Amino acid sequence: MRRGAPRSSRAACRAARSRCRPPRSGGCWIKEVTAARRAALEILKQVDAGATFAVARDRQLGALAARDRRLAYELAAGVLRRRAELDRLLPVASVDPRLRDILRLGAYQLRRLTRVPAYAAVTTSVALAREVGGERAAGYVNRLLRDMARDARSEMRDARGSHPEWLAQRWRTRFGPDEAARLMARNDVRPALTLQPARWDAGTLREHLRAAGFGVEEAPYGAGLRVITGPNASRIPHPAQVPGFTEGGFIVQDSxxxxxxxxxxxxxxxxxxxxxxxxxxxxxxxxxxxxxxxxxxxxxxxxxxxxxxxxxxxxxxxxxxxxxxxxxxxxxxxxxxxxxxxxxxxxxxxxxxxxxxxxxxxxxxxxxxxxxxxxxxxxxxxxxxxxxxxxxxxxxxxxxxxxxxxxxxxxxxxxxxxxxxxxxxxxxxxxxxxxxxxxxxxxxxxxxxxxxxxx
Known part of the structure; x- marks a missing residue:
């Protein structure tokens, strides 16, 4: 910071540095890689290798605790949805291919998951990089992500959305720029879970959902029931966790x-x-x-x-x-x-x-x-x-x-x-x-x- 800079600017920089500074444990920074982040990285690797997201997800998430499962899903799905936006923040063309998804995971946490402290996003990404490429890779990832955490200009507010450019341009031509932007923005948000009554009628299904603590509302056009989860989309349950799944009370089907x-x-x-x-x-x-x-x-x-x-x-x-x-x-x-x-x-x-x-x-x-x-x-x-x-x-x-x-x-x-x-x-x-x-x-x-x- 230059001498004579406004106090508000100095305070903002100190806050950014503090947010990136992890708590100490036994005199050392916490560097463990959580099970959720390992699983998310493995899902991304498998998708890169040709697996569908659904197949890779099911392979990796089954053995995780519920909390880790939600975070791993949010990280992997979020990186895929926002990949183009993330890549505009990162020097992906010059990055070791083994580090690209690690950087994307870190950047997604910094830019989109405000509940994840910056130090956790940075240090866990650094630890993953160290496993892949040693200290040199770890230092590179650490430098990039810490700079990103301090740079308020890197917020992902790009109107281009996160889609292949040929597809985005195709939709702009068909729908117009504003409507295409709305379509792409909707694609970047995890959709609701919609249920159709099967063995249970709609009233019975609604009662069981509410008794289990789920919010529920009628889906658009009266076509099913939607599970309400609030603003945190990662809380959307897996269908098998919803009461009535085993009994055949419902099927999962969008309106x-x-x-x-x-x-x-x-x-x-x-x-x-x-x-x-x-x-x-x-x-x-x-x-x-x-x-x-x-x-x-x-x-x-x-x-x-x-x-x-x-x-x-x-x-x-x-x-x-x-x-x-x-x-x-x-x-x-x-x-x-x-x-x-x-x-x-x-x-x-x-x-x-x-x-x-x-x-x-x-x-x-x-x-x-x-x-x-x-x-x-x-x-x-x-x-x-x-x-x-x-x-x-x-x-x-x-x-x-x-x-x-x-x-x-x-x-x-x-x-x-x-x-x-x-x-x-x-x-x-x-x-x-x-x-x-x-x-x-x-x-x-x-x-x-x-x-x-x-x-």
């Missing part, structure tokens, strides 16, 4: 997915073939709405998850291992075919913090090509007079309305047939399709079109 099932408009008693059905939430919802459901998926492990979901929820869904391309059911048998197509999932990026970094324009093109193929096979299964419901959790036109428009050009025996008053008008496009947008409607992004075959 958007529940509304898609309503939009499907399957007549009571209709035979619905739910293709690409895992993990099974829509199959359960359709059965509860009065349909007879056959649910299939091509992967045996995913079919196991699908069967477990149906069994826990107590619904009579028939589950099969089936590839839609090989026509698992006789053509003309189903009254309704629901194709919940594999997609880029840009409508659920808040739930999958690694998804934005996996996506590319090439992957988007591949997804659209696969959807076209699946749509043709799904259309061939629908009986004359029956319905094809095409759905995604994507926001991208190539995966949504463009797919339906192209199918209607190829199959003149299909036409749009939106159901009457099954969802609010604000969720129905001018063409008659379902569309929810996270930043407009407060639920996950989703799309659905309901088509009817002549006959």
């Amino acid at each position: 958007s997915a529940a509304l898609v099932c309503r939009f499907a408009g399957a007549p009571a008693g209709a035979l619905v073939y739910d293709a690409c059905a895992a993990p099974g939430g829509k199959a359960v919802a359709l059965e509860r709405l009065g349909a007879r459901v056959v649910a299939g998926d091509a992967r045996r492990d995913r079919v196991g998850t699908l069967a477990a979901t149906a069994r826990r929820a107590g619904v009579a869904v028939r589950v099969i291992v089936a590839d839609l391309v090989t026509a698992p059911l006789p053509a003309g048998l189903p009254d309704v075919v629901l194709l919940d197509a594999p997609c880029t999932a840009t409508g659920t990026m808040a739930r999958h913090p690694d998804a934005r970094w996996r996506l590319s324009s090439r992957r988007l093109a591949r997804a659209a090509a696969r959807q076209r193929e699946l749509l043709d096979h799904a259309a061939a299964l629908v009986r004359p007079g029956g319905w094809l419901v095409y759905a995604t959790c994507s926001l991208e036109p190539e995966e949504n309305v463009a797919q339906v428009t192209a199918l209607l050009e190829r199959r003149r025996d299909f036409r749009r047939d939106p159901p009457h008053a099954t969802v609010p008008d604000e969720l129905v496009t001018d063409a008659g399709d379902f569309e929810s947008l996270p930043h407009r409607h407060g639920i996950d992004g989703a799309y659905a079109a309901r088509l009817r075959r002549a006959g």
Whole structure:
């Protein structure tokens, strides 16, 4: 500090230094690496190596105490959501790749987790760096993070958000700068946990949640119940910790997915073939709405998850291992075919913090090509007079309305047939399709079109 600097400035600097100075224990700084931070770093390493966040999370968090589990989740998910913002604060291009995630973890704690003391963020990151690269790496990380802790200008208030630039620019072109910024900001916040009644009705589920100390409110558009956690999103419970999970009192399903099932408009008693059905939430919802459901998926492990979901929820869904391309059911048998197509999932990026970094324009093109193929096979299964419901959790036109428009050009025996008053008008496009947008409607992004075959 220069001599003659204002006292307020000197006081601010002393406060910053104090915040970075850890308490002493036996004359030494506390340098242990907590289990939560080790787990968070390992999750990030596995994601970098190609694992999905969900798989890496489940591998690392199961053995942790509840408090460590919450912190590890917040650290790993937060770094992934905010990676672009963090990288604008760090010299990532010149950093040893082994230290990048350590620096990101430290920076995230300093900039976003105000409940974590700066000394804890710095010293635990330094200890991790020492394990990876020795004293030289530890000194480098210590210097960078201590400088960041003292620099109030490094607050992450960047309007560009934390998304790949090609995707951010794509959304700016489509939605405009302000609306795109709102969408990206929503993706950077952990979403609410929404539950749909299964074996329990909504009143019983609400009572059990409140008795266990959870706040609860009706989800948007009356589509389920939301668990209220207050401002600290890391307190959002794992579904298995919520009363009623083991008993099948509920399934976890966002309001958007529940509304898609309503939009499907399957007549009571209709035979619905739910293709690409895992993990099974829509199959359960359709059965509860009065349909007879056959649910299939091509992967045996995913079919196991699908069967477990149906069994826990107590619904009579028939589950099969089936590839839609090989026509698992006789053509003309189903009254309704629901194709919940594999997609880029840009409508659920808040739930999958690694998804934005996996996506590319090439992957988007591949997804659209696969959807076209699946749509043709799904259309061939629908009986004359029956319905094809095409759905995604994507926001991208190539995966949504463009797919339906192209199918209607190829199959003149299909036409749009939106159901009457099954969802609010604000969720129905001018063409008659379902569309929810996270930043407009407060639920996950989703799309659905309901088509009817002549006959």
